[in-house]
Every structure is written in structure tokens, then in C-alpha cells.
Amino acid sequence: MSNAKQGNGQGNGHERKVTLTSAEGCPIADNQNSLTAGPRGPLLMQDVQLLEQMQAFNRERIPERVVHAKGSGAYGKLTITNDITKYSRAKIFEKVGKETECFLRFSTVAGERGAADAERDVRGFAIKFYTEEGNWDMVGNNTPVFFVRDPYKFAHFIHTQKRDPKTNVRDMNMQWDFWSLSPESLHQVTILFSDRGLPASYRHMHGFGSHTYSLINANGERVWCKFHFKSKQGIKTITDEESAATIAADRESHQRDLFESIEKGDYPKWRFCIQVMTEAQAKQFQFNPFDLTKVWPHAEFPLIEVGELELNRNPENYFAEVEQSSFSPSSLVPGIAASPDKMLQARLMSYADAHRYRVGTNFQQLPVNKPRCPVMHYQRDGFMSVGQGGASPNYEPNSYDDAPKEAPEYAEPGLPLGDVTADRFNHREGNDDYxxxxxxxxxxxxxxxxxxxxxxxxxxxxxxxxxxxxxxxxxxxxxxxxxxxxxxxxxxxxxxxxxxxxxxxxx
Structure with missing residues (x-):
């Protein structure tokens, strides 16, 4: 029996025929033979289906991520198990038992797309929660700290993890030269070269938001917060020798483990917790609580359980749903906000900007990135826009009743910064425009x-x-x-x- 017949659902008890079409939906009669002038050629330019196939093939790849290039992903849900509404008004937390769909992408950090999963590296742990108030992206790692605390050093650090510009190989001189001149990296270096630098699988490691964030409750009261995801499978690591053996046998070991576990119904789970620090405590704290190279002691700021994260569905298409998935710390919902963490402040810009370069201006319109709630704004056009916004105005302020309007009830409280407050100040107040x-x-x-x-x-x-x-x-x-x-x-x-x-x- 030919593969063609099997592909059409014939010869195996099925009557359904699936007709091959062009990208425009036009049926294709012959997909085996090019259109030529006689049996020996040459080709004809009017063979538009061949041209379409070749041109599309030339454009199949998009730039890989500069960081976190090699990754795996899965869909799941967050179920709230404990009431934290006294800290946050975010609807994702509004009641015990509430479930919110999510997508999680694991990754290595330094390696390129062809890197082996079992290499010693920090692991990315990025989650997109599809809430009714918009997408909340928690973009973290499997470590609670990072190598640098100032964004000026971030690009330089990543360069040391990549290839030497002359030899085009990774160079320990680069890595250790930078680390030895950056003592703030020691905490993360210690974690990286400990057992936890070689997790046995993505299922057997914790996840952290790493940065300090704000939680804001319904009364406009702010606390500082850190996010933790504790593996319910437990921590499991491998040795350098086991890593080398795994890589020799299977460069996709973590991808395979995650996919096969979910396929057979062995759904991985994490306990979602937060640490909370009041503004008063932050002012008196022994070190800068917004320093990404340090953790908050659990004895002083114990974990508070929030819910359970479960991964229970594999993507249907890796490129569309994992490679094009785009996470940004700037994707925040009411009740969850930023902090003075300098690294976080820089990432609020850099991640979304990277996605607009790598995937496209309208990356949020792709199914894996698209919010599950209505999207109403004044952004228009650009590459790959699907016409979002329709015929409504593309400017604001405007006087159309059906146009999107700002919602002052979602305003965050001002953030005191010494002698000034960071807030949105009315530029017309006190001004004479006449x-x-x-x-x-x-x-x-x-x-x-x-x-x-x-x-x-x-x-x-x-x-x-x-x-x-x-x-x-x-x-x-x-x-x-x-x-x-x-x-x-x-x-x-x-x-x-x-x-x-x-x-x-x-x-």
C-alpha cells in the first residue's frame, strides 16, 4: 500500500480523503513532478506550487533566541490552593480552586538550538498564564539568583557564554575572566557548578521568578514578592559522567522525557509559593532586597503556598507553539507589578523588543501568545497583523463611545523613591494652554x-x-x-x- 494512499486515509478502513492544497487553499493535482518543457526539462516559471514550496522553505527559520535558544514546552494549568487576596487583587488568585490555563517553556540558557539538554547550564523556566485580565508572563530560571545585578553587564556576560569571536568555540578564558572580575556572580556560579547545575530532567528541578516583584491588593497596598515553583517530583540531578553518557546517547534527553511523561499521563507538578516582604521591612533590610544576586532568607520570609502548577498537554507543532512562544516580564496583570530591581527594569524592555525582532511586530497575535481575553488597543498594522482592531479608531483620545477607554480603577499606587514618587502625573494639571x-x-x-x-x-x-x-x-x-x-x-x-x-x- 502506498504512502500516498495512507496519507489520504484510504486503504485502512477510512473513506475520508484529505486533499492537498497550496497555501491559498487551491487543490494540488500532482505534488511529485515539476512542470517542465518536455520530460527532460527545463522547468517552467509558471509552476507556482514549486515556487511557493521553495520560497517558503527558504524562509522556514526565524532567528534563534540570543539566550535560551534550546527549549521544550507544554501546556497546563495553575490551580489556586490558598487565599492570598490580602496581598494581590489579580484575578488569577481571586478564589481557592480557580484554574488558569498556562504554557511553560523550559530551556538551557547558554547553549544554541543544537545544544544538548543534559549540559551543565542554568535552565530557563518561563510561564505564560492566560488570565481573564490579560497574559501574565513569569520569566524565570531554575535558580533564585543571577550572575549580575546591573543590566549594563548582561550583554557582556552572555557574550562570555557564547563563542569566541576569533576561534568560534566556547572559551573558559572568557567565562572565568568575566566571573573573576565580577564577584557578584559567585552565588550563581556556586549553584551552577553544584549538583543542581545538572538536573536529571526538566521535571526534577525547581523554578523561580528570581526578581523581586510587587503585589498590590484591592486597597492599593503594596508588598514586595518573590515567586517559587517547587517540583513535586523532587530534585534529581546527574553527575558529570552521567551527563556525558546521556549526551552521547541522546542530545534531546530532557525534551524526550517531558514529552513522553505527559503523553503517558504522568503529569509533572510544582507547588507554587511566594515570599512576601513589606515596604517597611524593605527599608530596614540588611541588604538591597532588589538585588538579583541575593535570596531572601526563608527563616525571615517563609514560603506561602499559592497553588499547584500541572503540565498536562503537549504542543501539536513545535515550531508554532514552542519556538514562536514569546515571554516578557513586561507582561503583567493588575495586582502584579514591577519593582526597583535594575535587572528587571531592563528586562521589561529587552524581552518584548527581542520578540518583535525575532518573531515579528505582532508576535502577540500568534495563537500560543494570544491572550484568551478580549484585546482592545490602538496599535495597528506591521508585519503579520491579522487586522486586529477592525475599523475602530487607531488614535486616542477620541470621542467614539465604542472605542477602548482607560480604566482608572486599575491604577497602581505611586512608588516612593526617596524624595520623589514614581507615578503617572497629569500633565494638564496646573498648566495654562490658552x-x-x-x-x-x-x-x-x-x-x-x-x-x-x-x-x-x-x-x-x-x-x-x-x-x-x-x-x-x-x-x-x-x-x-x-x-x-x-x-x-x-x-x-x-x-x-x-x-x-x-x-x-x-x-
Missing amino acids: TQPGNLYRLFDEGQKQRLASAIAGALGQARREIQERQLCHFFRADPDYGKRVADALGIDVSEMMPESQTGATN
């Missing part, structure tokens, strides 16, 4: 004023009547004559539009 335009208008001679009013009316007259009336109010506030001239040019009787006392108002 005196200087009015002074300028009063400098014009009669002809200039009339031409100004005529030019404005020519453009403003094409807008809706309610927009014209709203703009006229601004002209009147700058100078009553300014407003009246434009109104007359528009053919609008301002005495019908507003009380006489308003037509003469000046600031």
Missing part, C-alpha cells in the same frame, strides 16, 4: 486674523458638528474674538451653542 496662543493671536493684524479663521474653518468644517463645537471652546478660551471669527467662518451661531458668559471666558 494664554500663549491668545497672545499670539493678538499679535496678528486684521488680515492675518481673518485668514487664520478662514484656514481653520476650511479644515475644521469637514469634521463632525460636535467636534467643531468642542474645538471652538478652545479658541474662545484663548481669545473671544478668535473663537467668534472661526465660528462665523463655520456658520455657527455661538449664542445657541453656549451661554454668553462662556463666550467671553479667557482661562
Whole structure:
């Protein structure tokens, strides 16, 4: 029996025929033979299905991640087992028993896409929670700390983990030169070269948010927080000798273990916990609580259980769902926020920027990255946009009732930073936007004023009547004559539009 028939579902008890098509959905009659001028060729340019196949093949690869290039992923759920609403108003935590779908990507950090899973390395532990308030990305590692505390050093550190620019091989001189000149790396180096630098599988290691984050409750009260995921399978590691033997036999050992475990129903689980520190405690703490190279002592800040994370479904297509999955610490939901951690502050920008370069401007529209809640914003167009937003306005502020509006109830409390507070300050409050335009208008001679009013009316007259009336109010506030001239040019009787006392108002 031919493979072609098997592929069409024939000859094995099935009547269903699946017709091969082009990317546009057009049926393909022959996918074995090119269109040629006679049996010996040459090829014809009109063989569009061959051209499509070759052109698509040339574009199958996207740039690999600069860091965390080799990875494995799976879908699952977070089930809340303990009430922490006194710390956070995030809806993902709103009640015990609540389940939220998620996607988790494990990875090696330094290795390229062809790296072996069992190499000694830090492991990435990135989770995308599809909440009803948007996606929350917890982008962490299997270690609670990192090699550097200042983002200025991040790119330099990653360079030392990659290939020497001359020899094109990884070089211990590079790594240890950097580490020996960066004593803040010692904590992470100690973890990396301990037993935990060689986890037996992705299932047998912990995960950490590593950074300090904010949790904000319904009363607008903030605490600082660290996220922990404790493997319910227990910690299991291998030796250098076992690592070498594993790599020799199977470079995809962790990928295979994760996939096969889920396929047979042996779903890996982690206990999700937090550490909490109050703002008052942070001010008096013995070291900077936002330092990514240090942990918070568990004796002083014990783990508080939040829930259980379970992975229970494998992706159907690795490229679409794992390779194109994109995680960013900037993907935060109401009730979970950033902190003064300098490394986190830099990652808020760099991760999303990397995805826009690597995957595309609209990476959030891909199914694995797409929020499960409605998405309403004013971003438009760009590569691979599927027309999100439709015919609604692409600017704001606007006066359309059905356009997205800001929701002040989700505002975070200001963050005190010494003598100043980080917050969103109303730029119009206390500002006079009318005196200087009015002074300028009063400098014009009669002809200039009339031409100004005529030019404005020519453009403003094409807008809706309610927009014209709203703009006229601004002209009147700058100078009553300014407003009246434009109104007359528009053919609008301002005495019908507003009380006489308003037509003469000046600031």
C-alpha cells in the first residue's frame, strides 16, 4: 500500500480523503513532478506550487533566541490552593480552586538550538498564564539568583557564554575572566557548578521568578514578592559522567522525557509559593532586597503556598507553539507589578523588543501568545497583523463611545523613591494652554486674523458638528474674538451653542 494512499486515509478502513492544497487553499493535482518543457526539462516559471514550496522553505527559520535558544514546552494549568487576596487583587488568585490555563517553556540558557539538554547550564523556566485580565508572563530560571545585578553587564556576560569571536568555540578564558572580575556572580556560579547545575530532567528541578516583584491588593497596598515553583517530583540531578553518557546517547534527553511523561499521563507538578516582604521591612533590610544576586532568607520570609502548577498537554507543532512562544516580564496583570530591581527594569524592555525582532511586530497575535481575553488597543498594522482592531479608531483620545477607554480603577499606587514618587502625573494639571496662543493671536493684524479663521474653518468644517463645537471652546478660551471669527467662518451661531458668559471666558 502506498504512502500516498495512507496519507489520504484510504486503504485502512477510512473513506475520508484529505486533499492537498497550496497555501491559498487551491487543490494540488500532482505534488511529485515539476512542470517542465518536455520530460527532460527545463522547468517552467509558471509552476507556482514549486515556487511557493521553495520560497517558503527558504524562509522556514526565524532567528534563534540570543539566550535560551534550546527549549521544550507544554501546556497546563495553575490551580489556586490558598487565599492570598490580602496581598494581590489579580484575578488569577481571586478564589481557592480557580484554574488558569498556562504554557511553560523550559530551556538551557547558554547553549544554541543544537545544544544538548543534559549540559551543565542554568535552565530557563518561563510561564505564560492566560488570565481573564490579560497574559501574565513569569520569566524565570531554575535558580533564585543571577550572575549580575546591573543590566549594563548582561550583554557582556552572555557574550562570555557564547563563542569566541576569533576561534568560534566556547572559551573558559572568557567565562572565568568575566566571573573573576565580577564577584557578584559567585552565588550563581556556586549553584551552577553544584549538583543542581545538572538536573536529571526538566521535571526534577525547581523554578523561580528570581526578581523581586510587587503585589498590590484591592486597597492599593503594596508588598514586595518573590515567586517559587517547587517540583513535586523532587530534585534529581546527574553527575558529570552521567551527563556525558546521556549526551552521547541522546542530545534531546530532557525534551524526550517531558514529552513522553505527559503523553503517558504522568503529569509533572510544582507547588507554587511566594515570599512576601513589606515596604517597611524593605527599608530596614540588611541588604538591597532588589538585588538579583541575593535570596531572601526563608527563616525571615517563609514560603506561602499559592497553588499547584500541572503540565498536562503537549504542543501539536513545535515550531508554532514552542519556538514562536514569546515571554516578557513586561507582561503583567493588575495586582502584579514591577519593582526597583535594575535587572528587571531592563528586562521589561529587552524581552518584548527581542520578540518583535525575532518573531515579528505582532508576535502577540500568534495563537500560543494570544491572550484568551478580549484585546482592545490602538496599535495597528506591521508585519503579520491579522487586522486586529477592525475599523475602530487607531488614535486616542477620541470621542467614539465604542472605542477602548482607560480604566482608572486599575491604577497602581505611586512608588516612593526617596524624595520623589514614581507615578503617572497629569500633565494638564496646573498648566495654562490658552494664554500663549491668545497672545499670539493678538499679535496678528486684521488680515492675518481673518485668514487664520478662514484656514481653520476650511479644515475644521469637514469634521463632525460636535467636534467643531468642542474645538471652538478652545479658541474662545484663548481669545473671544478668535473663537467668534472661526465660528462665523463655520456658520455657527455661538449664542445657541453656549451661554454668553462662556463666550467671553479667557482661562
